[in-house]
Amino acid sequence: MQIVVDLNRCQGYAQCAFLAPQVFELHGEEALMFTPAVPDDQRERVHRAAAACPVQAIVVGERAGPGVR
């Protein structure tokens, strides 16, 4: 699983940092730092965090990059 956060949208509500603290962390008061490559054991938590984000800033993909052929 791979994620990116639209940090223009993010307003530092920190719901993600409560729901998946190993992936999302506030750096200082409101700067969000996230781990783009989500460890397998965090997938469920990240899905919940993405759903809970008040500004829907978290984009989740099942893998990095589009299919290459």
Place this chain on the structure above:
Amino acid sequence: MSGERYDGRIVVVGASLAGLRAAETLRDEGFAGSLTLVGEEPHLPYDRPPLSKQVLLGRVSAQDVGLPSRRDVDARWKLGVRARGIDPVAKQVLLDDGERLPFDRLLIATGTRARAWPDPAEAALDGVLTLRTRDDADRLAERLDAGPRRVLVIGAGFTGSEIASACRERGLEVTVAERGPAPLVGALGGTLGAFAARLQRAHGVDLRCGVTVTALNGGNGRLTGAEFSDGSRIEADVAVVALGAVRNTEWLAGSGLAAGPRGVACDAGCRAFDMYGIVTDDVFVAGDVARFPHPLFEYQMLSLEHWGNAVAQAEVAAHNMVSPGPRRRPHLTVPAFWSSQFGLNIKSVGVPTFSDQVVIAQGSLREGRLIAVYGYRGRVTAAVSVNRAKWLEHYQHLIETAAPFPPGPGAADLLDTGPPVSSDVPDPQHLSHGPTVALTGHLPDRRLTLVRQGD
């Protein structure tokens, strides 16, 4: 509706954020033809903002910053290959490996690259780096891991400031050399520039403003230190050249397009102009390399080096590539960007450099939580928040409605914030290394002298 726009061959040159989002949008909108993406870097699209933050802090590996796949784009990817030109008559993209890619419609999303240090011999010293790509970040993170005695950052724009922040957070000594009067001044003007200077010094940065680096010194091929225009010198094991970005337009020389050092000019619907100012209907532009008119800023041609602009403009370009005239959309998004450095979250909406005055509308510089509002000729054109992102939306509305400047009271904590002062932004007529937003209106490229330096 005619089906032909949903078929045929689309080539996207540039396989980063804008190229990927355009490809996804093309398929979302029903494009069923052949799609080819060309990327100079050997990697699938990845996210650049973490490179100067999480990656330099050692929290995320540079290999792990890939952008998520939102949908299958069913494309042919030509990665690790550079486009060298366009044959506008035959409608082909020429690649460095000799292949010619025929297209019916073309999207140019070649972005920017880091400006190289002007002295090739000094630039080749071991320890002299830039930061733009995944591979750059990998190399720099490795150097920081090795515990250099001192890092020199040349240029205090956003990238340089974020690098300095990461160094200090890792406990590394860092010197920042900025030729302007303060960090970030090219993007945010004098008031927040002075704030950023105090912030950097409070975090232990050896910040030197109003100086240039006159020489990088080496011994046995390795960087040993640097000399400054004020006669001082330092010892350093690592130097990061953060002198802004250069738009990747050289490959379009001879294409007949309006492409130059300020970008590729296009209309509000992302259609490229040719060198005579005639709009094309089969060549589109998006992302950092685009230069487009914005009605909120007096139709100035803007070039934005912003993540959000790459996304929004790519989506508009892709939509217009498959839509007939009346269904096309303009790219009207209010420019926005963010930076995190020295524990602060800095966010901007509008164009701070399109201003003559600035006022602290909420919060204060002293407490490090504030909104600075910028105005131009009596209307609001930009707002920047420091650790107060939730307040920004209100000011975005003021920008979108061309509300009067200075903004009226209304905020609960509006205290004695002082009168508006000169925003002290650089003259947009000069090409500058720091702004990340370039106002390029009323300046035909042909009047510029382009000095090509070694890459």
